[in-house]
Amino acid sequence: MIIKRYIVNNMNEAMNRIRNELGNDAIIVSQRKIRQKGLLGFFKAKKLEVTAAVDEKKQPSVPKTIELEKEIIELKNLISSMNKQVDKKNEKKSESKNKFKSNLIKSGIPEEIVEEIVSEIKKRNEGKKLNQKIYEKEFKNILDEIIKINNIDNGKIHVFVGPTGVGKTTTIAKLASLYSLYKNKKVGLITIDTYRIGAIEQLKTYADILGVPFGVIYSNNEINSVLNEMTNCDIILIDTTGRNSKNYMQLQETKKLINEINPDNVHLVISMTTKEKDIKRIIEDYKILNYNSLILTKIDETNSMGSLVTAIYYSNTPISYITTGQNVPDDIEEAEKTKIINLILEAE
Ligand SMILES: Nc1nc2c(ncn2[C@@H]2O[C@H](COP(=O)(O)OP(=O)(O)OP(=O)(O)O)[C@@H](O)[C@H]2O)c(=O)[nH]1
Ligand SMILES: [Mg+2]
Incomplete structure (x- = not known):
């Protein structure tokens, strides 16, 4: 009972x-x-x-059914928790399988770029079993293909543009020293940065130390007269005001001056301490200035090469120089493919 x-x-x-x-x-x-x-x-x-x-x-059979239902629910829960454990193990397995991918992400290269690189490597090796060695070799090949180098010796008039504080003026001083002291070239320095207080004096100080001609362009109608004073120069380096790339109007102002100057090279100077997302935007926004060269600065201030890869990947523009410190003129190096590839690979 x-x-x-x-x-x-x-x-x-x-x-x-x-x-x-x-x-x-x-x-x-x-x-x-x-x-x-x-x-x-x-x-x-x-x-x-x-x-x-x-x-x-x-x-009655009813309670038994209830008991049975209970047991089924318990079993279902057990199976689903077992499945979850298996999924986690598989995830870990595939993660360790693709150590290459996680290493790139760890090194600071944006996931979006890493995904594209990994899928490109897979495409190039269809049907092959990929291992760490193949991934690394292919990555090196891809870097070798996408890194382009610019020779600054080409052309006479060079304009340097870029966001504020990235090292435009310092880089110009380094280059002016290199060309006048080591390459025996007649250098002329010009600034169109009449916006920032102290900017004119900053570049003039370097011109005075090096004993090279110096000019200031305040408006479009002074361009020719200032340039005419430097007709005997082999190379003319022109400094510009640092611009926030989001400020379209400011970029337009610089564009008008650059169009009038009609330089041989427009160098976009980007600091490697800039966040990858911002580099991508700067590269896009500055396109209206028709830059044809990149100068990557402050490499010494970062261990993550994410910014370097981002600049190379999205700009599709040759690199002229990299700068590695505040010292004028020592902390600048001509861009070289192997050097840049090694910087990226060593940072992993
Ligand atoms: N660590 C490091 N500092 C640098 C490098 N290049 C420039 N700097 C420093 O960055 C600071 C800004 O340099 P500037 O040359 O004045 O930068 P800018 O782009 O001309 O700045 P604005 O004219 O204000 O837009 C200075 O303190 C420089 O010494 C570099 O390669 N490494
Ligand atoms: Mg400056």
């Missing part, structure tokens, strides 16, 4: 539960009204206590 006690709100509820749990053969043994326990129970409506019994043999 099974005896069960039910605390319910009414007889109807009791009957339903008894039928479900004990079956149709169950009988009601007793019923009484009760007050719920505790202080709060005092304010609550009275409940009904119903006791029912059924012969063990006559126990």
Whole structure:
């Protein structure tokens, strides 16, 4: 005999539960009204206590179904938690399989670029089983293909553009020293940065130290006269005002001056301490100035080569120089493919 006690709100509820749990053969043994326990129970409506019994043999199939359902749910939960564990293991496995990919991401190269590089490597090796060695070799090949080098010796008039504080003026001073002291060239320095306080004096100081001609262009109609004073120079380096690339109007102003100057080279100077996302934007925004060369500065200030790869990847523009410190003229190097590839690979 099974005896069960039910605390319910009414007889109807009791009957339903008894039928479900004990079956149709169950009988009601007793019923009484009760007050719920505790202080709060005092304010609550009275409940009904119903006791029912059924012969063990006559126990219904309904409770068994409920038990069975419970067991099925438990089993399902068990299987799904096992599946989750297997998924996690597989994830870890494929991650360690593609150590190359995670290493690139760890080195600071944006995931978007890493994904494209990995899928390119897979495409180039279709049907082959890829291992770490192949990945590394192919990455080197890709870098070799996308890195382009510019020779600054080409052309006479060079304009340097870029965001504020990236090292435009310092780079011009370094180059002016290199060309006048080591390459025996006649250098002329010009600034069109009449916006920032102290900018003219900054470049003039370098011109005075090197003993090279110096000019300032305040407006479009002075361009020719200033340039004419430097006709005997082999190379003319022109400094510009640092521009926030998001400021379209400011970039337009610089563009007008550059168009009028009609230089042989426009160098976009980018600091490698700039966030990768911002580099991508700068590269886009500055396109209106038709830059044809990159100068990558402050390489010494970062260990992550994400910015370097980002600049190379999105600009599709040859690199002329990299700069590696504040010292004028020592901390500048001509861009070389192997040097840049090694910088990237060593940073991993
Ligand atoms: N660590 C490091 N510092 C650098 C490098 N190049 C320039 N700097 C420093 O960056 C700071 C800004 O340099 P500037 O040459 O004045 O930069 P700019 O782009 O002309 O700045 P604006 O004219 O204000 O737009 C200075 O303190 C420089 O010494 C470099 O390669 N490495
Ligand atoms: Mg400057």
